[in-house]
Amino acid sequence: MATLRVIFHIAANDFRLTLKARGIIAWIFAMPLVFMLVFGLAMKGSSGTDRKARLTVDNRDAGFISRSLIEELRAEPLDVVDSLKAGESAIRTLVIPEGFTEDVLARRKVALELQKESGADVEASAAVNAAVFRCLLRVVSPLIEMEAGMLERGTKGFAFKGDSLAGSPFEASLADPRLLGQIEAGLDSLRAEPSLVTLRSTAAGALRKVPSGFQSSVPGSLVMFVLMTMVFSGAAITVERSTGVLRRYAYSPAGKGSIIVGKLLGRMLIAFVQIVFLLLVGKYLFRISLGSSTGALVVLMFVFAFCTGAFGILFGSLFRNPEQVSAISIIATLAMSALGGCWWPIELVPRAFKTIAFVFPTGWAMDGIHKIISFGYGMGAIAPDAAVLAGFGAAFVLLASWRLRPTD
Amino acid sequence: MIEVRGLAKSFGDVQALSGVDFAVGEGEIFGFLGPNGAGKTTTISIIAGLLGADSGTVRVNGMDIAKDGTRVRQILGVVPQDIALYEELTARENLHFWGGLYGLAGKKLRGETDRVLEIVGLSDRADDPVREYSGGMKRRLNLSAGLIHGPKVILLDEPTLGIDPQARLNILDIIRNGVSGGMTAVYTTHYLEEAEKLCSRIAIIDHGKILAQGTLAELVMLAGEGSVVTVTGAFSSAQVSPLLKGITVEHFGDGSLRMMIPGRSELSGALGRLFSAGIPIEDVSIREPSLEGVFMKLTGRELRD
Ligand SMILES: Nc1ncnc2c1ncn2[C@@H]1O[C@H](COP(=O)(O)OP(=O)(O)OP(=O)(O)O)[C@@H](O)[C@H]1O
Ligand SMILES: [Mg+2]
Numbered sequence: 001m002a003t004l005r006v007i008f009h010i011a012a013n014d015f016r017l018t019l020k021a022r023g024i025i026a027w028i029f030a031m032p033l034v035f036m037l038v039f040g041l042a043m044k045g046s047s048g049t050d051r052k053a054r055l056t057v058d059n060r061d062a063g064f065i066s067r068s069l070i071e072e073l074r075a076e077p078l079d080v081v082d083s084l085k086a087g088e089s090a091i092r093t094l095v096i097p098e099g100f101t102e103d104v105l106a107r108r109k110v111a112l113e114l115q116k117e118s119g120a121d122v123e124a125s126a127a128v129n130a131a132v133f134r135c136l137l138r139v140v141s142p143l144i145e146m147e148a149g150m151l152e153r154g155t156k157g158f159a160f161k162g163d164s165l166a167g168s169p170f171e172a173s174l175a176d177p178r179l180l181g182q183i184e185a186g187l188d189s190l191r192a193e194p195s196l197v198t199l200r201s202t203a204a205g206a207l208r209k210v211p212s213g214f215q216s217s218v219p220g221s222l223v224m225f226v227l228m229t230m231v232f233s234g235a236a237i238t239v240e241r242s243t244g245v246l247r248r249y250a251y252s253p254a255g256k257g258s259i260i261v262g263k264l265l266g267r268m269l270i271a272f273v274q275i276v277f278l279l280l281v282g283k284y285l286f287r288i289s290l291g292s293s294t295g296a297l298v299v300l301m302f303v304f305a306f307c308t309g310a311f312g313i314l315f316g317s318l319f320r321n322p323e324q325v326s327a328i329s330i331i332a333t334l335a336m337s338a339l340g341g342c343w344w345p346i347e348l349v350p351r352a353f354k355t356i357a358f359v360f361p362t363g364w365a366m367d368g369i370h371k372i373i374s375f376g377y378g379m380g381a382i383a384p385d386a387a388v389l390a391g392f393g394a395a396f397v398l399l400a401s402w403r404l405r406p407t408d
Numbered sequence: 409m410i411e412v413r414g415l416a417k418s419f420g421d422v423q424a425l426s427g428v429d430f431a432v433g434e435g436e437i438f439g440f441l442g443p444n445g446a447g448k449t450t451t452i453s454i455i456a457g458l459l460g461a462d463s464g465t466v467r468v469n470g471m472d473i474a475k476d477g478t479r480v481r482q483i484l485g486v487v488p489q490d491i492a493l494y495e496e497l498t499a500r501e502n503l504h505f506w507g508g509l510y511g512l513a514g515k516k517l518r519g520e521t522d523r524v525l526e527i528v529g530l531s532d533r534a535d536d537p538v539r540e541y542s543g544g545m546k547r548r549l550n551l552s553a554g555l556i557h558g559p560k561v562i563l564l565d566e567p568t569l570g571i572d573p574q575a576r577l578n579i580l581d582i583i584r585n586g587v588s589g590g591m592t593a594v595y596t597t598h599y600l601e602e603a604e605k606l607c608s609r610i611a612i613i614d615h616g617k618i619l620a621q622g623t624l625a626e627l628v629m630l631a632g633e634g635s636v637v638t639v640t641g642a643f644s645s646a647q648v649s650p651l652l653k654g655i656t657v658e659h660f661g662d663g664s665l666r667m668m669i670p671g672r673s674e675l676s677g678a679l680g681r682l683f684s685a686g687i688p689i690e691d692v693s694i695r696e697p698s699l700e701g702v703f704m705k706l707t708g709r710e711l712r713d
Contacts, residue, residue, distance in 0.1 A: 244490035
C-alpha cells in the first residue's frame with residue numbers, strides 16, 4: 001500500500017513536471033494537428049485511389065448458377081474482372097469449369113479452382129478467399145433449400161430411397177423441362193432475401209486498401225508525436241541525473257523499482273492524454289474512422305504508451321549531458337517515425353523498408369493502428385502487434401533500470 | 409548512533425577511502441573535515457547506502473546499512489553537496505514531493521513542510537519557484553529537504569558550499585538550532601571555522617584516511633599547536649633575543665618577531681619581559697590555536713578551496 005502510494009506520488013510529480021516544461025503544450029497538442037493537416041492534404045491526391053483487391057474470374061460455364069455466383073462476387077467489395085489488362089495483377093483467379101451448373105444440379109462432385117497469384121498480399125488473399133466462400137454459400141444454400149422443398153413436394157425423379165437420396169434436380173428437370181426455369185427464378189428470389197447463414201471469416205473487414213489522406217496522416221502523426229513527447233519527457237531524467245535530483249530519490253526509502261514504475265506511469269498518463277486528444281481530433285475534426293473495435297484500440301494504445309514511455313526512460317538513462325539529449329532525441333524520433341511508416345503508408349515503400357519498419361516499435365504501432373482503424377480488424381488481429389510492443393516496452397524498462405544507478 | 413568500521417572504497421585505480429573508522433554518539437554534531445577529493449562525499453554516500461563499500465561496516469542506530477537499507481533510510485536525512493531540487497517547482501512543492509517519498513501525506517506533510525520552511529526562514533518565499541531563489545536560499549531549501557521527514561540522523565555534505573559568509577553563518581545557526589532537537593549529525597566541510605564553531609568532535613580526513621579525530625582541544629594538543637604571536641616595533645633582533653629563552657621563535661628579524669607560545673601563562677610571561685625591558689612595541693597580534701595549524705601539521709598543506 002505504502003509502495004503504491006509512493007509510486008502514484010512519483011507519477012503525479014512527473015506528470016506535472018512534464019506539463020510544466022517550456023513549449024511542451026504546443027508539441028503535445030498543436031504540432032500534431034499541423035502535421036495531420038499538412039500530411040493529410042499532401043497524401044490525398046497521390047494515393048487516394050481506392051485499391052480494391054482484384055479477382056479474375058475465368059468462367060467456362062454457361063449456366064445460371066455460375067451467373068449467380070459472379071453476381072454475388074460483384075456485390076462484394078472486390079474488383080471482379082474477366083481478364084487482366086496488360087500490367088495488371090490479381091490476387092486470385094477463380095476458374096469456374098464447363099458444365100458447372102449442370103454438375104451442381106446433378107449433385108455431381110465439382111471442383112472450383114481458386115488460383116493464388118504469386119506475390120499477393122497475404123491479408124488481401126485471405127479477404128478474397130473469404131469473399132469467395134461467402135458468395136458460394138449464398139448461392140448453394142438457396143439450392144439446398146429448394147431441393148428440400150422439391151423432396152417434400154415429391155417432385156418426380158427425385159426422392160428418398162431408404163436412407164439415401166436418388167436422383168437430383170437435374171434428373172427431375174429431364175422429366176419436366178420447366179423445372180430448370182423454376183429453379184433459376186427460385187434461386188434469384190431466395191438470393192434476394194436476407195440470408196439465414198452468414199459467413200464471417202476471421203479476416204473479415206474491409207479489404208486491404210492503402211490508407212490515404214487523413215486516414216493515414218492522423219495515426220502517423222499520433223505515433224510520431226507521442227513518441228516525441230515521451231522521448232522529450234525522458235530527457236528530463238538526464239537533467240535529474242545531472243543535477244543530483246535522482247540521487248536524492250535514492251536517499252529516500254522508495255526503492256528503485258517504485259521510482260522507475262512511478263516515472264513510467266507519469267509518462268504513460270501524459271501519453272494517454274495526448275492519444276485521447278489526437279484520436280478525438282481525428283474522429284471529429286478530420287472525420288476519419290477509428291474502426292469498430294474500441295477494445296482493441298484501447299489495448300493497443302495502452303501498450304503503445306507503455307512502450308514509448310519506457311523508451312523515453314531508457315533514452316534519458318543513456319545520457320548524462322542534457323544538451324546532448326535534446327539533439328539526439330529529435331534525430332531518434334524522426335528516424336524511428338520515418339522508418340516506422342508514420343510519414344507515408346508502409347504499403348507504398350519498397351519491400352526492404354517494410355521489413356525495416358518492424359525493427360522499430362513505431363512500425364508495429366502503425367501496423368496495429370491501421371489494422372483497427374483502416375481495415376476494421378479487432379483484438380485477434382492486433383494481438384501480435386500488442387505483444388511485440390509490450391515486449392519492446394519490457395526490454396526498455398529492464399535496460400533502463402540496469403542503466404540507472406543511484407550513484408550516478 | 410553511527411558506527412563506521414574499516415571502510416574502504418576504490419573507484420578503479422583511485423583509492424577513495426582506506427580504513428575509515430569513527431563513531432558518532434546520539435545528539436552529537438560530528439565534523440568531517442578534509443580538502444577536495446579527501447573522500448567526504450564517498451563516506452556520506454556509503455553511510456546513506458548509495459554506494460557499497462569494498463570492505464567495512466556501517467551501522468546506523470544499530471542497523472546495518474547493507475542489510476537494512478530501507479529502514480535506515482527511513483530515519484536518515486541527507487543534504488547533498490549539490491543542490492538537488494526541482495527548479496521549476498516552488499519550495500513548498502519541492503518539500504511536498506520529497507516528503508511524500510518518505511510516506512508523509514495530507515495534514516502531516518503540510519505541517520512538516522511549514523515547520524522546516526520556518527526553520528530555514530523561507531516561509532515568506534515558499535510559493536515562489538526555486539528558479540528565482542538566490543544561492544543562499546537554494547542552499548537553505550536544500551537543507552530543509554533533508555529535514556522534512558524529521559530524521560534521527562542527518563548527513564550534511566558541505567551544506568554551505570559556494571555561498572557568501574553571511575549566508576554561511578545563517579546556515580550554521582540553522583543547523584545548530586535544528587539539531588538541538590536531539591538529532592545526530594555528520595557535518596562535512598573544508599572550512600575549518602565551521603568545524604570549529606559547530607562540531608563537538610572532528611575527524612580530519614585526507615586521501616581517504618582519517619589522520620586524527622577528537623574534540624578541538626584534543627586535536628590541538630595532538631599537533632602540539634599553540635598561539636601564534638606576532639610582535640612588531642622599532643627593535644633589533646639583538647635587543648630581544650636574550651629575552652626569549654625557551655620560546656619557539658618562528659621568524660625573527662629587525663622590527664618583527666613571530667613566535668609560537670604553548671599556553672596563556674607563557675604568553676603573558678614573554679610579553680611581560682618585552683614590556684619591562686622597554687622594547688618599543690607597536691603592535692601585538694595573537695592568533696589562537698586552530699585547526700588550520702593542526703591541518704598544516706598533519707598534512708603539510710594548507711586547507712583551502
Ligand atoms: N563515482 C566516482 N567514480 C570515480 N572516482 C570517484 C567517484 N566518486 C569519487 N571519486 C574519487 O574518489 C575520491 C574522493 O572523492 P569524494 O567525492 O568523496 O571527495 P570529497 O571529499 O567529497 O571532495 P569535495 O570536497 O571536492 O566534495 C576522489 O579522488 C574522487 O575523484
Ligand atoms: Mg564532496
